[in-house]
Amino acid sequence: MSRTILSLHAHPDDESSKGAGSVARLVSEGVRAVLVTATGGEAGDILNPVMDRPDVANNLASVREDELARAAKIIGYDTVVLLGYRDSGMPESTDNARPDAFCNQPFDAVLERTVEIVRAERPDVVLGYDAHEFYPHPDHLKVHELTMQVVDAAADAERFPNRGTPWQVKKLYAPIFTGKRMSMLHEAMLELTGESPFAGWMERIDQFPQPDRRTMRFDVTGFIDQGREALRAHRTQVDPDGFWFAVPTELVESVYPWEDFELLASTVGWDPDETNLFDGLD
Numbered sequence: 001m002s003r004t005i006l007s008l009h010a011h012p013d014d015e016s017s018k019g020a021g022s023v024a025r026l027v028s029e030g031v032r033a034v035l036v037t038a039t040g041g042e043a044g045d046i047l048n049p050v051m052d053r054p055d056v057a058n059n060l061a062s063v064r065e066d067e068l069a070r071a072a073k074i075i076g077y078d079t080v081v082l083l084g085y086r087d088s089g090m091p092e093s094t095d096n097a098r099p100d101a102f103c104n105q106p107f108d109a110v111l112e113r114t115v116e117i118v119r120a121e122r123p124d125v126v127l128g129y130d131a132h133e134f135y136p137h138p139d140h141l142k143v144h145e146l147t148m149q150v151v152d153a154a155a156d157a158e159r160f161p162n163r164g165t166p167w168q169v170k171k172l173y174a175p176i177f178t179g180k181r182m183s184m185l186h187e188a189m190l191e192l193t194g195e196s197p198f199a200g201w202m203e204r205i206d207q208f209p210q211p212d213r214r215t216m217r218f219d220v221t222g223f224i225d226q227g228r229e230a231l232r233a234h235r236t237q238v239d240p241d242g243f244w245f246a247v248p249t250e251l252v253e254s255v256y257p258w259e260d261f262e263l264l265a266s267t268v269g270w271d272p273d274e275t276n277l278f279d280g281l282d
């Protein structure tokens with residue numbers, strides 16, 4: 001039986017920073033993967049000093065599209081769909097006010113396009129965003145809103161009847177960073193080096209998703225480097241000496257070799273002991 005996962009993301013690089021090791025593992029297990037990215041990331045800062053050059057800055061949208069294609073290939077995505085909206089920038093920025101910004105698009109128009117993609121690709125599992133208390137970027141909030149409506153809309157014959165045959169997604173998850181993961185990596189880094197890149201985050205640890213949610217841990221042993229390599233492919237977005245790579249892969253694998261997910265919806269119930277995003281579907 002062919003199995004498909006579809007990931008919804010806001011910007012180029014989000015697919016590599018959230019759940020990339022899990023998608024890489026699923027692809028290695030024969031799952032077909034489809035990536036939908038809402039914006040071109042045009043409003044993001046250039047965070048890697050060696051890429052902060054006029055030839056890059058003046059062509060940021062096309063540079064980031066190339067970076068995304070490389071990253072998606074590293075993770076193993078079969079298909080990349082760009083919705084082509086403009087990055088909205090952070091709240092209150094001038095990018096935010098542009099009429100072509102993603103955050104200013106009518107919600108139903110975005111939903112309609114995404115429903116059409118879901119009905120065409122027929123994924124069993126969809127990855128989207130949770131409430132995102134932590135990172136209130138307007139594009140992420142909009143992807144969250146989309147996440148919460150697209151599965152029901154795609155299955156409903158009365159919604160967008162000209163946009164394909166209704167399709168029922170079985171499970172909807174959001175990749176999340178749990179407080180437990182953060183604390184364990186923080187402690188391990190303190191022990192190993194005396195300092196931790198997560199010190200700032202630890203001050204807000206009680207705001208991270210807590211265990212009362214329907215969460216699961218997906219083992220990504222052997223796939224962590226693939227996710228990191230994909231993230232490094234976003235050369236303009238990611239400082240290769242930065243936060244994301246501060247914890248050695250071996251340490252992550254020995255302390256917390258999982259990526260965390262929250263189950264947002266399911267047609268097959270929830271098994272608190274599940275270990276795979278596709279559990280319960282075969």
Ligand SMILES: [Zn+2]
Binds near residue numbers: 010014
């Ligand atoms: Zn983003």
